[in-house]
Amino acid sequence: MSRARILAVDDEKAVRSALSVNLRRHDFHVTLAENVGAARKLLEAEPFDLLLTDVRMPQDSGLELVAHARECLPNLPVIVMTGYGSVEDAVSAMKQGAADYLIKPISTAELLIVLEKALEQQALRAELKLLRQEVSERYGFENIIGTTPAMLALYEELAAVADTSATVLLHGPTGTGKELLANALHYRSSRADAPFIRVNCAAIPESLLESELFGHERGAFTGAIRQHRGKFEQADGGTILLDEIGEINAYTQVKLLRVLESGDIQRVGGAGTQRVDVRVVAATNKDLRVETREGRFRRDLFYRLNVVALRVPSLAERRADIPLLVDHFLKKYAARNNRAVPRISPAAVETLMTYSWPGNVRQLEHLVERAVILNRTGCIDAVQLPDDWDDEEAPPPLLPPIGTTLQEALADYEQRLLIAALKESEGVQARAARRLGVSRSNLNYRINRLGIRLKEIEYG
């Protein structure tokens, strides 16, 4: 980079003039100061691209200048120059945020390398910031991190459909940010001031899902002691996120289809219907095409949801976003835990970039959170990657002897499990039932059906 503006601070005249000559010869624009006070005045008056300062000077220490720059001009890279016997000063300066240090006497070659590196890093950082700002200004997706082509394409698609009422299906592997994107979709639409209601279809017991979604009238079923407004009614005018849509049962699928087709909902136990104006966003980490093909998901409902289908890429498909994500999570968890933001070594980032990330962004986020909490030095040098999940394949099942049917093999296996549980609970059936996650009467039924003779079990 040529014509970069450098402010060089040193109390010794000989050093100042040597720097001035050498840097000008290499096409830098140099301004000189002989003490911290003068340097501060210059920093306030003019823009500089880099500050180069001595540490030990008769009046104020160069470290003060480092601290000042760090606070008032956080984007200004600072390089300190220290004497041979005062490497400690260099360490202090780096801790305070200096980009690099030089030990006197300084060779021109070394000086140039260090300057170029610091300026280059700063340029990269500025570019990144600009890119990020641009993305967030264009799409308003401030807390969604990612500038790889895959993500940019996704923002583009999201922005195009955000302010329509089209049903959107977000699909992609676990932990890729589907919920985050659904949020952004709502807040980018003209429905932003109306409610955004999320329903986790996997977390609600099947028997309650219909009433959760559509509400119920008083007395509709045992326990329905008062009228209940469902999530669709609550979301009226806004957006409903049907999260984990792949998990809903066949019955609720029918009900949902009817609502999507008519725009009317009917409370459980209610006679009439009610019109709602709700934008539907559905999310799933399942492949709904496969679910449909294999009969677990209604084809007509799939087509209703699949109006605009957006695929969210896995983290492995956008590895180049990993440094940005790491940076984002370092800041997030440092703030949450009242810590200074730790730095992370390039080697550690490198390691993170080569991992497969089966749990995607969520997994990376947890890892960084842990590193921030456990870090004591202010710099994360190495990261502990989890064992690759992909390697953890289940052992192949042992086939039963030829001539044994599946039914017989399962009965045999069940019998062995029951006996093992009874042994472990020393014959206390209630405990054995609990261990196997069945009711006591169910355990008893199984014991009788398999003809297990309790008296013959040997308790160790």
Ligand SMILES: Nc1ncnc2c1ncn2[C@@H]1O[C@H](COP(=O)(O)OP(=O)(O)OP(=O)(O)O)[C@@H](O)[C@H]1O
């Ligand atoms: N692009 C991103 N930028 C910043 N944070 C992200 C990004 N993608 C995901 N996250 C974070 O990762 C975590 C998981 O994201 P989210 O819950 O949206 O995933 P999901 O796709 O819904 O996963 P699942 O299918 O398991 O429900 C959240 O804490 C979210 O904030």
Ligand SMILES: [Mg+2]
């Ligand atoms: Mg989710």
